[in-house]
Amino acid sequence: MSFLREITKNKYLYLLALPGLIFLIVFAYVPLTGHLIAFKKYRLADGLWGSKFVGFDNFKFFFMSDDWYKVTFNTAFLNGLFLIFGLGIALLLALFLNEIRHALFKRLAQSFIFMPYFISWLVVSMMAFAFLNTTDGMVNRTLEAYGAEKINWYLKSEVWPAILTLIYVWKFAGYYSIIFLAAITGISGEYYESARIDGATRFQQIIHITIPLIRSVVIVLGLLGVGRIFYGDFGMIYGIVGDNSALYSTTDVIDTYTYRALRVLSDFSKSSAVVLYQSVMGLITIVIFNQIAKKIDKDSSLF
Amino acid sequence: MSTRVKQDKSMLEKGFVIGIYLFVILFAILSVIPFWLVVINSFASESTIKLHGMQLFPKEFSLFSYQYTMAGKQIMSSYLVTIIVTVAGTCLAVLITSMYAYVLAHPKVKYRKILSFMTYFTMVFGAGLVGFYILIASTLGLKDTLWALILPYMLNPFFAFIMVSFFRTLPYEINEAATIDGANDLSIFFRIIIPISKPVIATVSLFYALQYWNDFYLALLFIDDHNLHPLQIMIRQIISNVNISSYVGGSQTNYSQAVPTYGVQLATVCLTIGPIIFLYPFVQRFFVKGITIGALKG
Numbered sequence: 001m002s003f004l005r006e007i008t009k010n011k012y013l014y015l016l017a018l019p020g021l022i023f024l025i026v027f028a029y030v031p032l033t034g035h036l037i038a039f040k041k042y043r044l045a046d047g048l049w050g051s052k053f054v055g056f057d058n059f060k061f062f063f064m065s066d067d068w069y070k071v072t073f074n075t076a077f078l079n080g081l082f083l084i085f086g087l088g089i090a091l092l093l094a095l096f097l098n099e100i101r102h103a104l105f106k107r108l109a110q111s112f113i114f115m116p117y118f119i120s121w122l123v124v125s126m127m128a129f130a131f132l133n134t135t136d137g138m139v140n141r142t143l144e145a146y147g148a149e150k151i152n153w154y155l156k157s158e159v160w161p162a163i164l165t166l167i168y169v170w171k172f173a174g175y176y177s178i179i180f181l182a183a184i185t186g187i188s189g190e191y192y193e194s195a196r197i198d199g200a201t202r203f204q205q206i207i208h209i210t211i212p213l214i215r216s217v218v219i220v221l222g223l224l225g226v227g228r229i230f231y232g233d234f235g236m237i238y239g240i241v242g243d244n245s246a247l248y249s250t251t252d253v254i255d256t257y258t259y260r261a262l263r264v265l266s267d268f269s270k271s272s273a274v275v276l277y278q279s280v281m282g283l284i285t286i287v288i289f290n291q292i293a294k295k296i297d298k299d300s301s302l303f
Numbered sequence: 304m305s306t307r308v309k310q311d312k313s314m315l316e317k318g319f320v321i322g323i324y325l326f327v328i329l330f331a332i333l334s335v336i337p338f339w340l341v342v343i344n345s346f347a348s349e350s351t352i353k354l355h356g357m358q359l360f361p362k363e364f365s366l367f368s369y370q371y372t373m374a375g376k377q378i379m380s381s382y383l384v385t386i387i388v389t390v391a392g393t394c395l396a397v398l399i400t401s402m403y404a405y406v407l408a409h410p411k412v413k414y415r416k417i418l419s420f421m422t423y424f425t426m427v428f429g430a431g432l433v434g435f436y437i438l439i440a441s442t443l444g445l446k447d448t449l450w451a452l453i454l455p456y457m458l459n460p461f462f463a464f465i466m467v468s469f470f471r472t473l474p475y476e477i478n479e480a481a482t483i484d485g486a487n488d489l490s491i492f493f494r495i496i497i498p499i500s501k502p503v504i505a506t507v508s509l510f511y512a513l514q515y516w517n518d519f520y521l522a523l524l525f526i527d528d529h530n531l532h533p534l535q536i537m538i539r540q541i542i543s544n545v546n547i548s549s550y551v552g553g554s555q556t557n558y559s560q561a562v563p564t565y566g567v568q569l570a571t572v573c574l575t576i577g578p579i580i581f582l583y584p585f586v587q588r589f590f591v592k593g594i595t596i597g598a599l600k601g
Contacts, residue, residue: 020403034434141356
């Protein structure tokens with residue numbers, strides 16, 4: 001009864017929330033039933049409920065192949081590289097931008113550095129192609145001009161973790177440096193004031209004041225990133241690598257793997273098993289690392 | 304002795320500052336070079352690209368790539384699709400998200416914690432690809448419709464929480480005063496809250512608009528009909544070597560000259576990022592604000 005009373009009392013407020021609530025139920029909660037397919041031999045004609053139940057068979061196939069190790073490793077390894085280099089270089093940028101006293105220069109530099117955040121992965125992919133394509137790319141033409149051999153970048157899988165990391169840093173360093181700069185701006189000027197009176201150099205101020213005071217923000221962002229380590233960036237990897245199977249050995253992540261299982265092989269059951277594996281791993285890591293982040297810093301952790 | 308130390312120190316200090324400027328300048332240049340490369344080469348003639356490769360300063364210029372691309376039907380229909388999806392999607396998403404976030408932030412709502420948790424849960428445990436695909440493609444039957452590109456992004460929990468944190472900062476007295484004047488919660492929200500929340504609404508709108516403009520995931524999954532291809536998928540099609548003349552050209556293809564393959568790719572990319580680059584100086588600060596609130600307050 002108290003439920004009904006609450007709803008009627010605030011009927012207009014619940015009315016405002018209704019479209020959003022319906023959206024969540026339809027687009028986020030109903031599809032959860034798709035996880036059941038992981039335990040079934042799914043056939044389109046039979047539908048979700050009519051398909052035959054096969055227990056853990058789909059998981060067995062996945063874990064017995066080499067695929068599970070490969071895609072899990074690639075996902076975690078690439079995300080690890082992105083996190084370390086992305087946050088590391090963004091931190092350097094933020095510390096340096098903060099030292100720049102020339103306001104116009106600072107604003108311009110920041111605008112340029114932030115710009116790659118705004119374009120899609122397919123545009124990035126075209127840019128990468130302009131640099132790396134074998135016959136007419138800028139890199140190979142430059143190598144050629146200096147008498148070096150052309151390199152067939154799109155067949156050399158071993159260099160792609162580095163290339164992707166470079167691209168990631170290029171796209172997101174500006175984004176993360178904004179977060180760090182906001183944290184740095186929050187530091188009271190008095191600390192620097194008294195450090196200057198004591199004769200500390202700018203470098204010493206960075207090491208002894210700025211870094212310790214924004215450490216928690218860096219750690220929290222890092223932990224939140226670690227929490228999402230099993231979620232590959234589908235847009236990035238598929239946008240850049242696409243269907244180039246020569247690069248799968250180092251770039252195929254869980255998300256591109258499940259996409260192919262679904263769209264290319266139409267193997268709903270296999271795809272679903274891998275998706276469920278990812279969702280469960282993801283849930284565990286996110287909850288654990290969000291909790292740690294929360295402990296470290298109440299204000300800057302997300303929830 | 305002490306002046307020596309001081310001198311050394313100031314020299315070090317100078318070196319440090321110069322190093323900082325060099326690093327920042329280098330990074331800023333590296334950030335824009337890829338933009339420069341695609342823009343400048345989209346104006347280069349196909350023959351000069353074939354002869355010298357992609358260059359920072361091409362030798363021969365031509366507008367043929369643009370003429371060729373614009374003459375075809377595909378660019379127009381793709382532009383239209385992207386604009387419709389971005390405008391309709393952003394309007395609907397902002398409306399739904401702000402209404403929902405307002406309720407989540409409203410102290411009078413007893414079940415707001417449950418609603419918050421329901422929203423948060425979707426961020427940590429997703430349905431994943433398969434359930435989502437079956438929902439859109441078979442349950443709702445939205446394949447090859449624009450709804451498939453609009454509906455799935457209508458409530459982004461992250462943006463909702465950015466709005467919640469803003470609404471929480473509004474003084475509750477506004478509410479009480481309006482209630483005494485006889486206004487109900489609907490009119491309070493639309494007449495009072497929305498007008499005073501313009502900054503956060505602008506910020507969230509821009510994030511949604513950027514997401515819709517740049518997305519290719521939904522179209523990749525649900526759009527096969529090339530008449531409904533958004534710009535991003537058009538880029539993908541012409542990069543992955545489909546028959547460019549039949550895809551881009553429609554019936555008005557000019558067969559007297561060879562297809563400028565690189566030119567069409569680069570011109571399409573430039574036409575896609577054009578509006579973003581053009582608006583960038585005006586909207587940048589909203590994004591900076593959004594990122595700062597999202598990260599530090601959540």
